[in-house]
Amino acid sequence: MPQSQTPVDPAGKSRAEPKQHHLVVVGAGFAGLALVKALKAPGLRITIVDQRNHHLFQPLLYQVATTILPTSDVAWPIRNLFKTRQDVTTLLGEVVGVDTSARRVALKDGPPLSYDTLVLATGARHSYFGHDEWEGAAPGLKSLEDATTIRRRVLSAFERAEVSQDEAERSALLTFVVVGAGPTGVELAGIIADLAQRILPKEFRNIDTRQARVILVEAGPRVLPAFPEKLSAYVDRALARLGVTVLTRHAVSSISDSAVTIGDAGTPARTVIWAAGVTASPAASWLDVEADRAGRVKVERDLSVPGHPGIFVIGDTACVMRDDGRQVPGLAPAAKQQGQFVAGVLKARLSGRSTRRAFSYRDMGNLATVGKGAAVVDFGRIQLKGAIAWWLWGIAHIYFLIGTRSRIAVALSWLWSYATGRNSARLITQRDVHAGKP
Template identity: 75%
Template structure:
């Protein structure tokens, strides 16, 4: 046991005896890639996260829709660094940052003193000023979100089987997904597959084929980040699966009774929010300017203006590409930013000139519609259909972290594909928002 945690940091000087202390807040793709890429005898690293696991968010929608169990897409952070004696992991919630005292304040724990600080706290759903919609329309960012959505979707079918009121049954069998980016498209596609292919033989009082899945998008087409012909292809695939796609349609109200679009009220007991994200409160902690989505406006080297020892990376940072466009909130972008800051800090520790500016290399966009259709856009190369689907699967397995998870996810998918059975159809926890231990 040591007391390094609470010892005053050596904020000044570069003594070879006392390593500098880098605190990384958030162990998503950005924070994790920074810690993994950075190892120096003159540096000790503390990772602080409010959860005990790193989450492979691109597959989270498959947990929400019963394809994968939670343990296939998340790993204990401290386990990932068990052989890195220079890395300490703390499960704690950050309550504020004092940039003058160089201190990170934690809830129910002693504060941390830092020499260098990296904020990689990600993003949350944005309800565009209607936070009261969240209770009725959960978004999909955490494992708890995923199991909440899974529980609500499965419970809706169960309650419909029990109900004797036709209107109530219809509302229970109506699923509204708000937002037609990749997550919204993937959620709508799998819920439709559940209703059309997986559940029909299991119910006696309801016909799950009659379930309605409605995908609502304010913009003119689904998958706005893809080329228009790919949007058309995906919209056709969704329609074939029985999904009602409503583009150019804004949601004006959400409650546990349904969703209002314009003057129309859609009675629905299950609504899922996949429409917008907002950055975590890093900008407020630092008292620095943010963009409209709450992201910190950073320097080209991802440091914070006026705070050369603080970096902001991943979905919490607002970074411009050379073409003037925003770096997208994608896993590869977050990883690249983490790796870039690792290089910057390494150069600084070595007394060398750090690389001056982060350059984003766009790898491509991928999206799937159930087991049927997929689109892959790599700029010059664009793919649709089965080849894109397999590519999507291989890419996602490749980027999973642990060897076993790759194998486990591959087996879960193969099983689900060959037998038509899903492996994670459990309704468990009843409530995830309360704060009792």
């Protein structure tokens, strides 16, 4: 077998292969994916590291949890998304630390990964405000595993109530508590109520699913606090029409497998869902840099880390401030804009151009749905509610899905559910990932 030789130039002098610039992107959520899709440059190779093998469309994850959509409609294999990009390598792995002096990323399983430039887009996880022991009884909604666990618990509650001979047990099984009245909490409460009121009644013989109680608990003064007050008021009325009990200015003080304490009152409930808060990934501790109260890294105007110009933090992991002093919201459009912005910064750096740019967030509005035919849309000066907002909400979400197949599949699932009153993903599958947690 012939030995490899050092390349030579036309004059006969040896020359080394030019060193490629290695960009490591940790996290293939909206921010990381937008960055890699927007960035391609000569001499650049990119490695994506994610602890899951799929990109997840989180805005529709609650619809997996509430039986409307199957998992395959909201998630796509990362490798498949970049199969034509020879400059992109995908690794399945969990990052546990960063050595900034050696420019290496530590993986839980496997050798460390060297980088020239590092982008952390590691997202956020549930925050139980110092009560992590509640997670086993009240799962949050951040992953496919969370969604299928919630779906399993909701459907199993109806099944167990059907065979129970104890009225108190039946009542507890048919009580569903959602903690947190942001968009996720509102959407979950609305669809669980719709499931009980409209979809399931004809399928059970021993129970009336319309007797189910759905309780939405919010510590603040109103639901959807990020929306204008008149839209929050509309959502409050829409939830009431669905039979949802909304408890604002109420805080949860304890959660167990059998009950939840709201203020000082105990409520027997077998299904509790957490939608009250998130905390950033441990990126700030990896880098040993300043973070805000939610653990988000305080970044420079170009989204780089102070003191580390070769490291960027984007998406829900970053604390990004606007010119008016407000924080950029943790929404998918903001994450995508940040990814695209950093792609532009890196392109300029790699070509030797000046990179003195500051990220500027373009507010794309805010949307939330309450149930069949009801939603709210806030575009600033333009605010919509009701059926028109619901159709606009649906069109916007379908547009941002990846691939024609997913758009068609989701549209057909929604049309089928709307026209027939049946949900296509009412399967009790997989294990409960939170079972047995303290």
